[in-house]
Amino acid sequence: MDELLIRGGKIVQSGSVLEADLAISQGRIVEMGAELSADGRMELDATGLHLFPGVVDMHVHFNEPGRTDWEGLATGSRALIAGGGTTFADMPLNSHPPVLDAATFNAKREAAERQSHADFALWGGLTPESLDNLPELAEAGVIGFKAFMSNSGIAEFTSPDDLTLYQGMQKARALGLTVALHAESENITSGLSRRIRAAGRSGVRDYLESRPAIAEIEAVNRALLLAEETGASIHLVHLSTGRAVTLAAEARQRGVNVSVETCPHYLMFTGEDMERLGAVLKCAPPLRGADEVAALWQAIQAGMIDIIGSDHSPSTLDLKQRGDFFEVWGGVAGVQSTLAVLLTEGQAQGLTLPQIAHLLSQNPAERFGLTGKGKLDIGADADIAFVELDTEWTHTENELQTRWKFSPYIGQTFRGKVRRTMLRGQTVYDEGKFLSPPQGRLLKPSAT
Ligand SMILES: [Zn+2]
Numbered sequence: 001m002d003e004l005l006i007r008g009g010k011i012v013q014s015g016s017v018l019e020a021d022l023a024i025s026q027g028r029i030v031e032m033g034a035e036l037s038a039d040g041r042m043e044l045d046a047t048g049l050h051l052f053p054g055v056v057d058m059h060v061h062f063n064e065p066g067r068t069d070w071e072g073l074a075t076g077s078r079a080l081i082a083g084g085g086t087t088f089a090d091m092p093l094n095s096h097p098p099v100l101d102a103a104t105f106n107a108k109r110e111a112a113e114r115q116s117h118a119d120f121a122l123w124g125g126l127t128p129e130s131l132d133n134l135p136e137l138a139e140a141g142v143i144g145f146k147a148f149m150s151n152s153g154i155a156e157f158t159s160p161d162d163l164t165l166y167q168g169m170q171k172a173r174a175l176g177l178t179v180a181l182h183a184e185s186e187n188i189t190s191g192l193s194r195r196i197r198a199a200g201r202s203g204v205r206d207y208l209e210s211r212p213a214i215a216e217i218e219a220v221n222r223a224l225l226l227a228e229e230t231g232a233s234i235h236l237v238h239l240s241t242g243r244a245v246t247l248a249a250e251a252r253q254r255g256v257n258v259s260v261e262t263c264p265h266y267l268m269f270t271g272e273d274m275e276r277l278g279a280v281l282k283c284a285p286p287l288r289g290a291d292e293v294a295a296l297w298q299a300i301q302a303g304m305i306d307i308i309g310s311d312h313s314p315s316t317l318d319l320k321q322r323g324d325f326f327e328v329w330g331g332v333a334g335v336q337s338t339l340a341v342l343l344t345e346g347q348a349q350g351l352t353l354p355q356i357a358h359l360l361s362q363n364p365a366e367r368f369g370l371t372g373k374g375k376l377d378i379g380a381d382a383d384i385a386f387v388e389l390d391t392e393w394t395h396t397e398n399e400l401q402t403r404w405k406f407s408p409y410i411g412q413t414f415r416g417k418v419r420r421t422m423l424r425g426q427t428v429y430d431e432g433k434f435l436s437p438p439q440g441r442l443l444k445p446s447a448t
Contacts, residue, residue, distance in 0.1 A: 002026055004425060005038055009046030009386070011376050012053070012353045014362060022051065024382040027424035032378065046386060049419065050353065053361040053375050054086025054383035055339050058121075058143075058368060059237055059261060059309030061331065062088075065111050066096025070315045071403050073115035076335060077440060079312075079401035080118050081429045083336035084385030084418040087365070087373050087443065088118055089143050092125040093157035094313065099123065100130035105140040109442055116440030117428055119383075121370065126168040126179060127158045134171045141444040143368050144178040144235065149219045150186040150284070153330060159186060162222070169232035176447060178233040178259075178368070183219035183244070184211060184285055193326065202324040204275045204282075210326075211286045213241045220244040224251040224258060233257040235367070238311050240266045240285040242295025249304040259367050261307040262296055264341040265332045269293075269408065279320040279328045280408045283311070297349045300359065306367065308342065308359045310335045314404055333402055337395065337409040339385065343416030369445035386420035393417050399432070 004024040011018045011032065023031035023041065062076035073090075080088050090108070092099035099105050105122060112120050124130070124137035126147040134145060147168060148159045160168055172179045193210040220236060224247060227234040239245050239262050248260045265283060270290050274281040281287060299305050313331025322328045334341075342356045351359075357375075365374025372381045394413045397405040421429040428436050 002425075003041040004044060005036060005041040006044045006046050006051070009049050009051040011051045012357045013376055014358065015354055017050070017353055022376070024425040027382055027426070028372070029376060029378055029380050029382050048388065050387045050389050051376060052084060052339070052385040052387055053357055054385055054421065054423070055080070055084050055360045056087040056364040056370065056374050057085050057310050057312070057335060057338065058089040058307060058364045059091065059263070059311045060088045060335055061091050061094040061313040063094040064115065065107055067094055070094065073112050074117070074438065075401060075403045076312065077115070077117040077120070077438070078434060079336040081421045081423075081434070082399070082401045082418065084339040084387065084421055085335070086118050086383035086421065086423050087120065087370065089121040089123055089368070092123045092146055093152055093154045096156070098125050098154065098157045099137070099142070100125045100127060101133040102136040102140040105137060105142060112440060113442065115438050117434065117438050118423065119373070119441050119443055121368065121443045121445070123180065125157060126160060126165075126172070128160055128164050129158065131164055131168055131171070134168065134175060138175040138177055141442060142177065143443075143445050144180055145172055146180045146182075148182045149223065150182065150184040150189050152182070162226070166226050166230065169226055169230040169234070173230055173232040177445065178235050180235040180237050181223050182238070183216060183223050183236055185215045185219045188212070188215040188218065197326060202326055204278065204325050207282070207325045208271045208274065208286050211284060213243065213288065213292070216241050216244050216285050217247065220247050224248065224256055227251070227258060228254075228256045231257070235259045235261065237261045237309065238263050238266065238285065239305070240288055241292050242299060245296070245299045245304050259306045260304065261309050262305050263309060263311045263332070264334055264338050265408065267293060267296055268341055268345055277408055280406060281332060282325065282328050282330045283332050284330045301350065305359070306363045308338060309364070310338045314402060314406065317404060317406060320406065333404065333407040334409060336401060337407070339387070339418065340395070340409070340414040340416060343387070343389070344414045347415070369447060370443050371446045373443070382422055382425040384422040385418050386422070388417045388419055390415070391417040
């Protein structure tokens with residue numbers, strides 16, 4: 001299977017969709033063009049299918065080692081692949097112990113090399129406890145450092161105060177790595193939560209009230225200022241408000257090295273959906289109003305949002321089944337659905353297929369220096385999602401590859417179905433079946 005020719009697919013590239021044959025050798029794309037000669041290669045007919053670069057999901061919580069009852073690298077990576085993904089970056093906090101030094105990095109790396117069906121990168125944590133460990137984490141191969149400006153929900157993963165964040169950014173800059181930030185103000189969110197809970201209020205609306213837009217906007221503003229002062233590269237994860245995205249875009253205009261992520265759930269659902277569906281949609285920052293959803297789509301069209309990541313963050317069912325909504329685990333399970341959401345809702349909003357490939361694959365790979373990933377070009381890894389674009393389908397529980405069959409996307413009707421996923425030239429998923437044992441490789445960032 002080292003030499004393969006894919007015939008007749010429509011190849012989604014940076015600026016266009018090219019109808020061509022695609023030749024693969026040793027896991028890489030070596031030729032693209034009309035009517036390539038077979039030359040003794042195996043042939044695969046992709047007539048009627050669109051070939052997308054495999055999704056590069058820079059934001060997942062697969063919880064291994066230590067919390068595999070929540071998810072796990074095997075189930076998480078299978079779900080990613082079933083949704084057309086080929087690369088993920090795992091966040092440092094929900095595994096136990098969290099990734100705060102080289103030893104915990106290596107433990108997760110070993111687990112992933114055994115279990116992951118997709119290629120992977122690993123985030124390290126920036127906390128008061130890990131500040132001095134950033135060089136050894138960089139040496140071990142982290143893709144960047146994640147910090148929480150509000151409570152992370154995990155006791156062993158603490159929030160840096162402003163001084164620690166400032167010093168962490170200085171160190172990250174010296175190491176040539178990006179700091180990813182969960183930007184919500186701890187003062188505002190914890191203060192409001194205390195007051196609201198003291199008044200005996202514990203419903204969805206009460207939770208929404210405890211994390212207002214200003215909590216995100218204020219924290220984003222502070223993060224941008226620290227990045228500007230230190231010259232650090234920062235990545236603002238899961239932005240949920242148009243105002244915060246605008247602040248980032250303005251900062252970029254004046255030279256701040258910042259990228260912006262949002263997630264499918266902020267583009268698909270509102271606070272009213274959270275009230276209707278409950279725990280399955282609990283997340284922080286919370287879902288907003290229809291006006292913010294529209295603002296995010298506009299920001300995507302304007303090029304102000306670079307990356308869409310799933311922020312897949314599941315838990316056991318009992319942590320989702322609490323009477324007090326403040327006690328429910330916050331996290332949306334969506335790693336399998338990102339491409340489906342973009343092909344459906346994104347196209348309805350006017351996004352082109354190349355724009356979708358940029359947001360899900362090329363931009364994240366380029367931003368984080370994942371060489372050879374994120375695009376279908378000569379020399380790139382043959383990481384390919386084969387999509388039947390016009391097929392309408394309704395997501396059922398049975399199709400979910402995740403540990404828990406609990407996702408807001410169950411029952412959702414999508415347009416565009418992943419038929420096959422290829423990792424480095426090898427078909428790893430075909431019509432609902434996984435064809436090979438785990439073979440994910442660690443990806444380290446190259447200088448960007
Ligand atoms: Zn997250």
